[in-house]
Amino acid sequence: MSELYDVTIIGGGTTGLYTAFYSGMRELKTKVIEYQPNLGGKVSFFYPEKKIFDVGGFLGVTGEDLVKKVEEQALFVQPTIVTGEKIEAIEKQEDETFQLISTGGEMHYSKSVIVASGMGTFDMQPLGVEGSEKYDNNQIHYTIQNIQQYAGKKMTVVSSSRVGIDWSLALERVASSVRLINHTDQFKAVYEHDMENLENSSVGVYRNTKIEKLNGDDRKLESIKLNNNEELDTDHILVYEGLHIEKSLYDQWGLETDKGRIPVGTDMCSNREGVFVAGDAAIYPSKTMLIASGFNEAMAAVNSAAKYLDPKAKSQVYSTVIYKYHK
Ligand SMILES: Cc1cc2nc3c(=O)[nH]c(=O)nc-3n(C[C@H](O)[C@H](O)[C@H](O)COP(=O)(O)OP(=O)(O)OC[C@H]3O[C@@H](n4cnc5c(N)ncnc54)[C@H](O)[C@@H]3O)c2cc1C
Structure with a gap:
């Protein structure tokens, strides 16, 4: 006992x-x-x-x-x-x-x-791409803790909500590049100024786009393949698709x-x-x-x-x- x-x-x-x-x-x-x-x-x-x-x-x-x-x-x-x-x-x-x-x-x-x-x-909604679990908490994250760990990194944010915009704009200040991938053509719960801030930023916004495949070995994720066949090098993925x-x-x-x-x-x-x-x-x-x-x-x-x-x-x-x- x-x-x-x-x-x-x-x-x-x-x-x-x-x-x-x-x-x-x-x-x-x-x-x-x-x-x-x-x-x-x-x-x-x-x-x-x-x-x-x-x-x-x-x-x-x-x-x-x-x-x-x-x-x-x-x-x-x-x-x-x-x-x-x-x-x-x-x-x-x-x-x-x-x-x-x-x-x-x-x-x-x-x-x-x-x-x-x-x-x-x-619990966060998971990324839902095959094999994503092996990179959880290492290169795939569901909260934006310790933002300095992303300094100089290539970042991908996956989200269709305002949270994803907030994260992307915060990351833009430290990361070498940020892309925001939204599987729909709209962002949920946004104000006009959120969209303006996003448009005035260097964040690359992909709408109606999904990650189709994660490229890497068991230990390291190297890049992602999108459903438009584009391949993007990435160091970390941050996901917010609701709770x-x-x-x-x-x-x-x-x-x-x-x-x-x-x-x-x-x-x-x-x-x-x-x-x-x-x-x-x-x-x-x-x-x-x-x-x-x-x-x-x-x-x-x-x-x-x-x-x-x-x-x-x-x-x-x-x-x-x-x-x-x-x-
Ligand atoms: C967006 C947002 C902004 C906020 N801003 C502020 C602010 O500026 N200032 C402020 O003072 N307050 C703010 N709040 C409110 C504040 O966050 C909460 O009042 C506070 O976090 C409550 O703390 P808690 O420990 O009581 O509960 P929680 O933070 O909810 O912690 C409960 C914990 O219990 C765990 N748990 C639940 N069930 C079980 C179980 N069965 N077994 C084991 N573990 C379990 C959960 O995983 C969780 O970690 C905000 C809240 C939100 C949502």
Whole structure:
């Protein structure tokens, strides 16, 4: 049987990571379980390159940099972090501890659970060209993290939406060349100025065009062949063709729901004893769906979990308790 934790956090978004930090700071044995291979949740997934201005202490931090900081803060207290696992069920056992079961059948054991899994999981629509999987995360990417890695490179963006235009224009500043390949003749969700910016750029736009073949060996992609028979050398391909969203079925975890989210009070307790909630997964009057609200809710959820685990535990602590890590 795998180890028993005090607190297991479902979701490694910004809320889950901060929850892990605060839980570690309260000296609770903590585990985080995240479905994606990477941490950071929606911030990493949707807007790593966007500047965020509304998190205290950071004026204009990129999503990617904020996630790095929150991750660094979480790792400081050494939680166990499991990625690439999706929790399907939370069962209470006879001894009142929880068994969390993932899609692959892996089991996790915990005395309490904090749900920080937002609205559910996201997967990008894959490129859908034969053999593309072998270049995934190496030369084929589905988010635009760490844009400097593309400096001086030949870039191909595959997208029929505004996201593809944004990515192409951002890449144009660092890459040696950028082409944008759209399998339709229109771009979705664009404003007039997006099209103007694209027309005034050096981005080569291909409409009604698809990638037919990827040329390269098992290790390296060299070029792409288009359905108009043109062949283009390429170093990296970035793909955005929309998302597949799978909403969390919180009711199947024995939790009350309201429009797919979990109703809580200011103590972040769910209807299920020992299960607490933080971040976008939670709903209460005047709830804001923001990164900073998740941080505050994380503290309240951990404080409630600490009291659940030991009724004599303090209601809150100050961060001076972690002086010992600074020896
Ligand atoms: C386009 C956009 C722009 C935004 N801009 C801002 C902004 O400028 N400022 C701001 O403060 N907020 C902004 N927000 C809102 C902010 O992103 C969210 O409030 C915040 O990301 C919520 O964090 P979270 O950790 O609670 O949830 P999420 O970021 O959704 O993280 C949940 C994590 O749980 C994982 N997960 C889900 N289900 C499971 C499961 N069953 N098992 C394991 N893992 C699971 C998911 O993969 C995900 O990583 C924006 C949101 C969007 C979409």
